[in-house]
Amino acid sequence: MLMDCLAVLRAAHQPERAAQFGMKEFRQGLRGPLGPLLPPASGRSDRFDSMRLFDAQGLVRDAVQDLCSEHLVPQVALEQYWPWARVRAEQEEQHLFDLMRRLAPEDYRRARVLLGTHAAGPVRELRRQWDRLWMRFDFFESVADWPWCQVDGWWYPCPVCRWPMRAARSGAQFDVRCEAHAPRGVHYQYTPSKGPGPGELTGTGKAAVAVTPLPASSDHLTVSRPVWRYGTLPVLLELQLRNELVGLPFVELEMWPGEQRPDEYDLHITVAVPGKRTRHWRVDAKAWESVVALGKALTARPALRKGLTIVLPDHQYSERYFLAAQVHDRGVKVTTVSRLANRVKAACGAPR
Template identity: 70%
Template sequence: MTYFAFLDICVRVAVKDPPDARSRRDQALTACCMAAAAESDPLLPPARRAAALMDCLAVLRAAHPPERAAQIGMGEFRRGLRGPLGGLLPPASETADRFDALELFDADGLVRDAVQDLCREHLVPHVALQRHWSWARVRAEQEERRLYEILRRLSPEEYRLARALLGKHTAGPVRRLRRAWDRLWMRFDFFEAISDWPWCQLDGWWYPCPQCHWPMRVAQHAATVDVRCEAHAARGVHYRRTPGPAGAGPPELVSTGKKATSVQGLPASTEHLALVRPVWRYGVLPTLMELDLRDELRDLPHVRVEMWPGELRPDEYDLHITVAVPGRRIQNFRVDAKAWESVVALGNALMEREPPPYPLTIVLPDHQDHERHYLAARLRGRRITVTTLSRLVRRVKKACGVSR
């Protein structure tokens, strides 16, 4: 992941009113993320790195009142990037978010995988940056928005097909992908050549995650090389390269996690494609959560699971669970799975929508269980329940009389 890659995801070309407290906090967060990317990019020339840090510092200072801005020097800025960000961010204007404790670098000194998603989810308006960043006109295409617009134009049958394909065919040889996507191939131009993605390559090979099939990240730590799925590492999808000299084929990986089943390296060539990261993050990962829910619930007594109701707009909900136990009130769960890195940005995005005309259940990944209370408080009064995948499974099982 390079510093220049952040230029495509950090700036929204839009004119807005002068930033409020929330926007200033987003502005500071984005400046810190971009500075961290510049600090960690080995391909960035020292002079360009220094210029980028000066630009980011100027944007960070602009997010603070003048008296505080004058106190933030380059030394404090660079030190602050290596620890919790609370010392660099302006105060939150509403319910406390998690960003004061957020750390952009991991224990090995590498920028965390999720920093890209934080930048994408907390985009800074163009008007807030144009006086400081010369690259404010950089293209910042919102691929997930474009995906939703395309999905809205599909017929119900095509929509269900597209969602199923997002769950199964995220990367691989171009011929196989074209065959799988068939008549939808020309309408979904969200694939890129894996040869252009150095972050997932190991000696010219890439490795698909056994759960989402997207390229796993390769991380060098001194004498060891780790390979992990950014989304599923917490579930145990991580590996390590076996020691020894390189051979003719792909390097062999050994499992270091409980869900790290055997994977085969594939050539990182122009003939191997993968969905762009935003579509993977905001299209593939929620789809996999919904498929997991379906598989957990569809064989339960008195439970009916309907996937991707085609008559609805695709951004309303994608799973309808009905529990009809004889002699009891029928229970309905309209479920929308979300895989955002930032529940703060997710809450802001949901608040910008019209409140749903029915009770809606937002499902987060299990690893965000500790953040569901924040999101629930943010959405209070909008007929939205916030839970996690495992919690919803337990709730439905209890509703239909299954204890475990």
């Protein structure tokens, strides 16, 4: 596998540069950020240069799978870590919403909210919350089948998205963190218990609030990783934006508008201040690991609404420029949650 990867890497470089790569240099390079291994590329605004494939324990990082699916990179070795089939992320996203489009508009909007608020938990609670929608979807999986999130027979839901956090051994302890929300400070340290029951989970980040351990049993379910990445996380961005703007003067909010294509955009914001021009934002939230792959997926769409505003998580603030350049000729703008919220507040005269 290493020889195959080295051959691909050498083929990507100019011949004089490729000649410098041997197996020893390649193996050493894999231990650090990818930048020194990659060929120079002008205008690349993705995080590949500084990205590390492996964590401190030598395990493949969660984000690698997202990048592989978004860029459609076949990698046999990754099957050891993620045995389910991977397809292009845009296809997975479309499959999810193809299922949801079959719902009545009211049920569609309820399912979107549930993806963000009840993506994992005890099966009894999930059945109660999803109610009549429960049997319409097949994207829930058992936490008992996910050893990477278990420690001493317990799992910990992220306090933001409720999805299982990854537990990685660090000496005698475990690092427990949410891959998506670790940049916001959702990470912990777990110390095993000397007796029965779960050990002690100590917050090590600013957003590491108290989390209740749950048994890693077959009666605890969670949405699949693709549904979490391309269904749950965007909904959380939409709800975050809505919660920041609800109740502001002269602001009207409509979640998932439209009857024929309710997923054309996620949030319609209208600011109608008397005596001023009415402002509109039609928002589509995206939570992709790679803005390069996202840009390619968006430009490949035959129908992309003109005037659309793509909203990214705040931690992708610096990457919005690259995506904006990719979709500029389609009449689409790109910003982050906080920047758009401040823009709307300024339009309606509310303090930021």
